[in-house]
Amino acid sequence: PFESRGGQGLSSVGSHVTCISLRDVTARRLYETKLEEMTRIDDLTGLLTRRGLIDAMAATGRGFSVFAIDLHRFGHLNEMLGREKGDGVLQAVAARLRRHAGIDGLTARLAGDVLCFATPGIEGEDALADSAADLLALFDTPFGIDGIKIELNARIGACSGSDNLGHPGKWVEAAELALLDAKRVGGSGWRAYDPASTLRRARSRLLEAELRTGLDQGQFFLLFQPQVSLTSGRLAGAEALLRWQHPTLGMISPAEFISISEANGFICDLGQFMFREACKAATSWPSHVSVAVNISPVQFLRGDLLSDIRAALAASGLAPHRLHVEITESIFVERSEELFSKLDALRDLGVTIALDDFGTGYSSLSYISSLPLDKLKIDQSFVREMVSDPATQSIVQAVMTLAHGLGLKVVGEGVENALQSEMLAAMGCEEGQGYLFGRPQSARQIQALSAAHSLLSGGHDVSLGALAQAG
Incomplete structure (x- = not known):
């Protein structure tokens, strides 16, 4: 009950009080949405992140052919031109890759200079080779950055993802493992995922x-x-x-x-x-x-x-x-x-x-x-x-x-x-x-x-x- 300073009760009506606090959480919701978006969209290139790519492939319920693309000697290029122009090169490569992907394809940035292209469907060996050759051809034309023509080489690891390899995250990992083999080749080149090679690497890690x-x-x-x-x-x-x-x-x-x-x-x-x-x-x-x-x-x-x-x-x-x-x-x-x-x-x-x-x-x-x-x-x-x-x-x-x-x-x-x-x-x-x-x-x-x-x-x-x- 409410009481006066002298201890006299002022009213016998209403012995409890309910307090309602209102807070505007719009800013927090926007921040959380932005954070969620950042986990799925790469801020620099506008491509999907690794998580965004995996979720996008999983959402379709279909198999994909996945290509991990490494920009050869990009670190050296970054040192020569500076980080700002290096970022510009990444953005230019991402834009060209996005155009190549079209409506159905997915593009992502997996790491600093490793991009990814995923196309719906399980491709056979010949089709996988043709797709890899098409991706390598994207680098035949130099990239123009602030009036500078920059030539790049790429190495590609390819994998035809299906349920046999597990969930889409495994498809990306398989393409990256194939990329490790491709990196052993001088200049441009590509390699398909080889389970035997994966076993050899696992044995090497054990030893x-x-x-x-x-x-x-x-x-x-x-x-x-x-x-x-x-x-x-x-x-x-x-x-x-x-x-x-x-x-x-x-x-x-x-x-x-x-x-x-x-x-x-x-x-x-x-x-x-x-x-x-x-x-x-x-x-x-x-x-x-x-x-x-x-x-x-x-x-x-x-x-x-x-x-x-x-x-x-x-x-x-x-x-x-x-x-x-x-x-x-x-x-x-x-x-x-x-x-x-x-x-x-x-x-x-x-x-x-x-x-x-x-x-x-x-x-x-x-x-x-x-x-x-x-x-x-x-x-x-x-x-x-x-x-x-x-x-x-x-x-x-x-x-x-x-x-x-x-x-x-x-x-x-x-x-x-x-x-x-x-x-x-x-x-x-x-x-x-x-x-x-x-x-x-x-x-x-x-x-x-x-x-x-x-x-x-x-x-x-x-x-x-x-x-x-x-x-």
Whole structure:
């Protein structure tokens, strides 16, 4: 009840009061609508966003062929022209793409410089190729921005979306996965979605996630392939080869895990492991038997290579000259002062430096004269072909002459039969490596092989057949 200041009741009518508050929420509703619109429409280009595209395709209840379009080197263009003109380029591309889409097609901006075109219907392989070619043709004509003609290349990933792939979001993801394959092609190009490629990427991600665990748990180990003197027949050394025995996936190919570890930098950890284990193993071999460790270009340029080698030599007590460090020609892509200083530092450590797979990379016959090398390894492709190809035989002979003129020893790789070995020996090649002399084997087997070679040779020449049987 209402009361006066003196406590007197003023009225007995109406013992409760209802208060009504009115607020104008128009501005808030407009703001929420704007936010909702921003999630579906890209503010810069006016195209659909990823969410807007997926919702639009889902609303039709039909299948779509989806094309993810990447503007090649757009980041570089942005840096040169500035963000404002870069935005203008995106808007121009979006406008051209929207005109191409017409009434039925859908267009979207999936990421910074990745656009998307979706057309109703499930296209077969040929139709998908025609549609991709039509999209690439959109970039044949330069884009005019403030009086500047700008030429662009595009890479396209294509996918025919249907219920078999799941909901429309999966169609877009499939097109983006295909785009990853297309990006591996120089210049313009396109790739269709390949489920097998997706499985390979999934496997790569799994292996990448388990590299560290594998190293910590002792899943990695070394095998060694013999290197034999072609004159005495004795074991001269062995090349360390890294292997990975995964507990559930089995033996993982080096071609698979090396490329993954180079991409994420873990190759430096694997290289450190190889030096440590190889030097340790070689201490149990005769003093005339060396151990060779191949260095990844990533490890050479980014890793703490010198410290790793010093630590391995110190821990094992191996004489430095018995460690042969094999570098590949790919490190010479950038011929910097840092490259030469690292090679000189390796030479100062006392280790032997060998150039691996010579003839397959970037170095020239004259260029190697400036490098602090001790050995040259002729790639197995030359050894394999020289028997039947006189031109290849001439190349091998020329390389041999050059190497000896520079004071380098030569190793022939991939020797698989006696004829190859005899031809290399006749040319003056000092050592051979390949299945003729032995497959990759354990450190203990290398020790036994060295004893067998010494027993067979007894200081005299022996037949290659006997050496092959010993290997």
